[in-house]
Amino acid sequence: MNKIGIYFAYWEREWKADYCNYIRKVKKLGFDCLEVEAGSLLAMSREERERIRNTAQEEGIELTFCIGLPPAYDVAGESAETRKAGIAYLKQLFCMIHSMGGNMLGGIIYSCWPFAGASVEYKLAATKRSILSMREAAKAAEEYQITCCLEVVNRFEQCILNTAREGVDFIREVDSRQVKLLLDTFHMNIEEDSPADAIRLAGDNLGHFHIGECNRKVPGKGHMPWNEIFTALKSADYKGRIVMEPFVTPGGQVGSDIKIYRDLSGGATAEQIDQDAGGALEFVRKQIGN
Ligand code: MN
Numbered sequence: 081m082n083k084i085g086i087y088f089a090y091w092e093r094e095w096k097a098d099y100c101n102y103i104r105k106v107k108k109l110g111f112d113c114l115e116v117e118a119g120s121l122l123a124m125s126r127e128e129r130e131r132i133r134n135t136a137q138e139e140g141i142e143l144t145f146c147i148g149l150p151p152a153y154d155v156a157g158e159s160a161e162t163r164k165a166g167i168a169y170l171k172q173l174f175c176m177i178h179s180m181g182g183n184m185l186g187g188i189i190y191s192c193w194p195f196a197g198a199s200v201e202y203k204l205a206a207t208k209r210s211i212l213s214m215r216e217a218a219k220a221a222e223e224y225q226i227t228c229c230l231e232v233v234n235r236f237e238q239c240i241l242n243t244a245r246e247g248v249d250f251i252r253e254v255d256s257r258q259v260k261l262l263l264d265t266f267h268m269n270i271e272e273d274s275p276a277d278a279i280r281l282a283g284d285n286l287g288h289f290h291i292g293e294c295n296r297k298v299p300g301k302g303h304m305p306w307n308e309i310f311t312a313l314k315s316a317d318y319k320g321r322i323v324m325e326p327f328v329t330p331g332g333q334v335g336s337d338i339k340i341y342r343d344l345s346g347g348a349t350a351e352q353i354d355q356d357a358g359g360a361l362e363f364v365r366k367q368i369g370n
Contacts, residue, residue, distance in 0.1 A: 082313075084364055085113025085144055085323040086357055087290075090298075093332025096120040100135040107139040109358045115323045118147040118173050118185060133180045144288070144321060145177050146186045146231075148193025155217070156191035156210035156240060163213050166192075171220040178224040185221075186229035186262040186288045188238055190214055190250070194337065195238045203239040210240055211253045218256035229262035229288040234270040242271045244278035248285055260287025264325065265304055269294045275305065276312035283316050290325045291364070297344055298326040298360035310367040322368070324360055328353070 086109075088102040089095070095117050106114045114136070121129060136143050149155065155166035170189060177185055187193075190210045198206070214228070221228050232247045241247050247261040261282050268275040279286065291309075293302030300306070313322075328344040329335070345353060 082319060082368055083112035083142060083321045084361060085115050085321055086111055087115040087323060087325040089334050090326045090357065091353065093334050095333060099132045103135045103139050103141045107141050109354060110361055113142040113144050113321055113323060115144040115146055118145040118177065122173060122176050129180060143180060143182050144184060144323060145182050148188040151192045154192035155213035156206040163209060167213055167216050170217045174220050174224040174226045177226055183225060184227045184229055184288060187231050188233060189228055190230050191238055191240050193237060198239055207240050211250065214254045214259060215256065218254060218258045221258040227287050228259045230259065231262040231264060232267060234267045244272065244282045248281060251285055261285050262288040262290065264290035265309060266292045266294065266296055269304065276308040279312035279316050286316060286318050286320065288320055289318065289322045291322060292325050295344060296327045298356050299324055300360050300363035306367055322364065
């Protein structure tokens, strides 16, 4: 049975948040996991992180970790110094996640986010640099038993991995058991001919899965082909976590980074925002049949 989670930033306007509140909230709503932002955790004190780890343990909530590497840590960048700093940063993140009882890091960890845009020539060169960096990072990931889940995202956010095909080819080159793919329905809707075919193509290489509607509302409120998507996950024998990543309210750094320029919640109160997450969880459980 797949464990179901949600990204904390559904409720937040800033990337740094009091994760203990969200651990308790998602427990109450019936989720199995909470996804948190790894960079903000690394910036916290050891005591703060211990409090979060202990709260998650007490509540029986698994933590999953994601990040878009800041441009200063772009492991695919032109500067060797930046790539070196990026690999060192990834190692710090793996060590931190391991200390919190985690076992995965997902997101744009093969380059950086946000990304300014580039030519196809840049993409080819950056892809080669990224493969070398990921080979090195994978050794550290193995040491800390962390699975790297490389997120395939749409062209407006990155140029290196836009389709599952590119993702599969990339990780074949990296050639490490520690490196898998993260597919996300929001991005697949933009880039793939068929999200279901993309899932089947990823197959065994799928390490983590993000869900959301085309406009990033909670699953079930839009026109994503959920039936096809969940059928494909089943046929790919995907047993990993499924984490929803809705963004519906504008404001703050989250609103600006995610480009939320209108209220997509329909003027929902805080209570209704919670209810929408709970309703989406029920929808997903019904779809996967658990
Ligand atoms: Mn995602």
